[in-house]
Amino acid sequence: MPANRFNGNKDYGVGIGLRIPHYGHIFEKKPVVDWFEIISENFMVEGGRQLQVLDQILERYRVVQHGVSMYFGSAEPLNREHLRRLKKLVKRTNTPWLTDHLCWGSVDGRYSHDLLPMPYTFEAAKRTAQKIREARDFLEVPIAVENVSSYAEYHVSEMTEWEFLNEVVEDADCGILLDVNNIYVSSRNHSFDPFEYLRSVPAERVAQIHIAGHSNYEKYILDTHDHPVLDPVWQLYAKAIELAGPTATLLEWDDRIPSFDEVHKEALKAQRYVPASSAVAS
Amino acid sequence: MNLDQIQRAVFEVVRQPLTEDERMRPLTLDGKSTTEIAEKVIKPNDRLTSVERLEIYNRVYWFRILSSLADDFPGLRAVIGQEKFDQVLLGYLTEMPSESFTLRDLGSRLEKWLRAHPELIAEHERMALDMVRLEWADIEAYDAAELPVLTQNELGSLGEDPVFHLQPHIQLLDLAYPVDELLLKVRETEEPETDISSNVVVMDSAESRPHKQQILPKTKKVYLAVHRQQYSVYFKRLKPEAFALLRALQQGQPLSQAIETSVNWSGKKLERVMEQLHDWFANWAELGWFCRPVEK
Numbered sequence A: 001m002p003a004n005r006f007n008g009n010k011d012y013g014v015g016i017g018l019r020i021p022h023y024g025h026i027f028e029k030k031p032v033v034d035w036f037e038i039i040s041e042n043f044m045v046e047g048g049r050q051l052q053v054l055d056q057i058l059e060r061y062r063v064v065q066h067g068v069s070m071y072f073g074s075a076e077p078l079n080r081e082h083l084r085r086l087k088k089l090v091k092r093t094n095t096p097w098l099t100d101h102l103c104w105g106s107v108d109g110r111y112s113h114d115l116l117p118m119p120y121t122f123e124a125a126k127r128t129a130q131k132i133r134e135a136r137d138f139l140e141v142p143i144a145v146e147n148v149s150s151y152a153e154y155h156v157s158e159m160t161e162w163e164f165l166n167e168v169v170e171d172a173d174c175g176i177l178l179d180v181n182n183i184y185v186s187s188r189n190h191s192f193d194p195f196e197y198l199r200s201v202p203a204e205r206v207a208q209i210h211i212a213g214h215s216n217y218e219k220y221i222l223d224t225h226d227h228p229v230l231d232p233v234w235q236l237y238a239k240a241i242e243l244a245g246p247t248a249t250l251l252e253w254d255d256r257i258p259s260f261d262e263v264h265k266e267a268l269k270a271q272r273y274v275p276a277s278s279a280v281a282s
Numbered sequence B: 001m002n003l004d005q006i007q008r009a010v011f012e013v014v015r016q017p018l019t020e021d022e023r024m025r026p027l028t029l030d031g032k033s034t035t036e037i038a039e040k041v042i043k044p045n046d047r048l049t050s051v052e053r054l055e056i057y058n059r060v061y062w063f064r065i066l067s068s069l070a071d072d073f074p075g076l077r078a079v080i081g082q083e084k085f086d087q088v089l090l091g092y093l094t095e096m097p098s099e100s101f102t103l104r105d106l107g108s109r110l111e112k113w114l115r116a117h118p119e120l121i122a123e124h125e126r127m128a129l130d131m132v133r134l135e136w137a138d139i140e141a142y143d144a145a146e147l148p149v150l151t152q153n154e155l156g157s158l159g160e161d162p163v164f165h166l167q168p169h170i171q172l173l174d175l176a177y178p179v180d181e182l183l184l185k186v187r188e189t190e191e192p193e194t195d196i197s198s199n200v201v202v203m204d205s206a207e208s209r210p211h212k213q214q215i216l217p218k219t220k221k222v223y224l225a226v227h228r229q230q231y232s233v234y235f236k237r238l239k240p241e242a243f244a245l246l247r248a249l250q251q252g253q254p255l256s257q258a259i260e261t262s263v264n265w266s267g268k269k270l271e272r273v274m275e276q277l278h279d280w281f282a283n284w285a286e287l288g289w290f291c292r293p294v295e296k
Helices: A020-029 A049-060 A080-093 A122-139 A161-172 A180-190 A194-200 A231-244 A260-273 B003-014 B034-041 B050-072 B074-095 B110-116 B118-143 B152-156 B179-189 B240-250 B255-266 B270-286
Strands: A014-017 A036-039 A063-066 A098-101 A104-107 A110-116 A143-146 A175-179 A206-212 A249-252 B171-175 B222-229 B232-238
Touching: A014 A260, A020 A049, A020 A260, A036 A049, A049 A063, A049 A080, A049 B118, A063 A080, A080 A122, A104 B003, A110 B003, A110 B050, A122 A143, A122 A161, A122 B003, A143 A161, A143 A206, A161 A175, A161 A194, A175 A180, A180 A194, A180 A206, A180 A231, A194 A231, A206 A231, A231 A260, A249 A260, B003 B034, B003 B050, B034 B050, B050 B074, B074 B110, B074 B118, B074 B179, B110 B118, B118 B171, B118 B179, B118 B222, B118 B232, B152 B270, B171 B240, B179 B222, B179 B232, B222 B240, B232 B240, B240 B255, B240 B270, B255 B270
Parallel strands: A014 A036, A014 A249, A036 A063, A063 A098, A098 A143, A143 A175, A175 A206, A206 A249
Antiparallel strands: A104 A110, B171 B222, B222 B232
């Protein structure tokens, strides 16, 4: 679904993450990029260089905010200070939609700074959906939740990951940031069919897609964002586009970051999977 | 187990410090068996046991926060050496887990924690504390607010005994050692691996990076303003009487009282302070240090 109510009815194309090693290139060369994704937490500050950079970017480019620490799935309430600062940033960027992860990561106000996997229970789905609705009501912007890669499963789970995702997004009436690399990583770690996952996702709720590279270890796969996208992930991406239609797509490359051109070139490979008639003009 | 119970159990294990060979410890901080918790909560699969699966998160947690804190305090490492530095990071993060959604705040309580654990910095206690204060001030100055600067006209029309408001990014430090010079030297040879948050999985331990040994300075009083200009943080040394005056202004004292404070604190004669006053204010105004107060 190229544009829908979960992405502010925007028809964005292929973007990349805004990363510090690329600032110089972006300001000097002013490359054509459909859009940039920013990590919200890096800009939830009161002043200084990060906000100056952001303002310069906003003059020329479209920006979408992606968070890493809202922790919709934590049992504890949302952090009001976090929300207040996030809303200030939302007003600054005018992000048409906002994303964070379907995970938990804090207990009693103590933060893990990691994306910990959810137990797939009805209780957890209900609590998570309630917090997503609260955040959306406060922030006044559409929210899409991202499926995370995971390395562990819980005994108490009552459903599959994709059933849990469906349960949450239907209850919260929110969008999905579909990370096809995360689906692949988890499918290998938990031995499920990633295409079954994809077919089960409500396509009309997909607001955005993430692609990324990962690392193979002896007994598991890690979501490391330090490689080009691998073939199995491109195959999943092709299927996702077939099911959901051309959708705003973002390449994540967060470690061992190569040149801007290399990252952008890798991201633009996504256009191969978009039907020519519906490709978004840059 | 409900959601809250599961998360408490898992987090207790995840934030458990690793063993020396970077594996999960057998007991939690309050003496529970990590194996029992893992087996009760986490499913094994055909390749990994419950413990091994939970251990992945345990390791990622520690690698991420150790790496982040190490990047923020390279000066402290230079003062106390790698071995003590590792002990400080581990002890601090074990006792004071992050209470902020951003890794930027990870070191906010390090000075306070070190004051309660002087044995870890015993050889260079004052220098280490000075360095931690400086490195935290640097973080604060980097992204604190910058309010509209007072114009010359506004400065000239403040009245006879005005209250001056300093920019929120200005941090004033009285130091027993010239750690500002040392930190600049450290930075010449080391750059942090990254200064952004992301959801990338970190699988390198911070201790694995080599660091150049620095010659430590001798004691020398330094009065420093850590401030921001054009989005970069600078260290500006001040005379003691100027430092005392600025600190009094920062505390909200009107000019006449701030001058008195400066004279009393520095032991300088009033005439000496008064004859420098014009030049100081001209310089500070040029740097944009005086701002309009925050509207309530």
